[in-house]
Amino acid sequence: MPKIDLVAGLLDANEMLAEQNRTLFKQSKVFTVNLMGVPGTGKTSILEKIISSLKDKLLIGVVEGDLYTTTDAERIEKLDVPTVQINTKGECHLDAGTVRKACLDLPLHQIDLLFIENIGNLVCPAEFDLGENARLMVISVTEGNDKPWKYPLMFRRADAIIVNKTDLINYTDFDLKQFTEDMTNINQAAKIFPASATTSSGISDIADWLYKKIKKQAK
């Protein structure tokens, strides 16, 4: 079978499973967030801070995607939220079927907000719909201004972009104004949140945005 047909077939099959996940999440009244970004951009660190900020208002669950380790799940479990680790054993993204299986190990009906931390990568995760309600992307100021143009699909499909590690911005050439302008051309609808998981700057804005989205959907 030509490679291109195989890829198209995989994506079609994934789309079907993503629809099933959407139905499951809707029936379970759980709002799901697909958290994406390159390795080390601060996905887990941001997640730790958002969980701490929303934990008293919402019941939160987490699916942690990683190639081989359980490090991130161990970090999240310390916050006392139900967590399931997926090890993709080399696959560069999560897919809808794998997420579905992980959800079997979660008390989905008790959860209001489910985070899915995807594999660190700016290419593959963008193509695989997981049935999520929102796509949250993390980029950090140490990664450079050119990423939206180099990886447009990921940036085009994001509902919100967290620009993390702003505590380091003066040590980099990252230009937030330029980034915001570029994003206007690529994805005008995406919200942009400058933040730092280290200092907690910007975390309350992200938490408020998520909370409002969840309440709006629940109406």
Ligand SMILES: Nc1nc2c(ncn2[C@@H]2O[C@H](COP(=O)(O)OP(=O)(O)OP(=O)(O)O)[C@@H](O)[C@H]2O)c(=O)[nH]1
């Ligand atoms: N200075 C600074 N460092 C940060 C910030 N956020 C995360 N880090 C550091 O960046 C490194 C990677 O953070 P993680 O949260 O593990 O990143 P990740 O995106 O989850 O990484 P993977 O799961 O491996 O893809 C750690 O050493 C964090 O302490 C931040 O806002 N500022």
Ligand SMILES: [Mg+2]
């Ligand atoms: Mg992580």
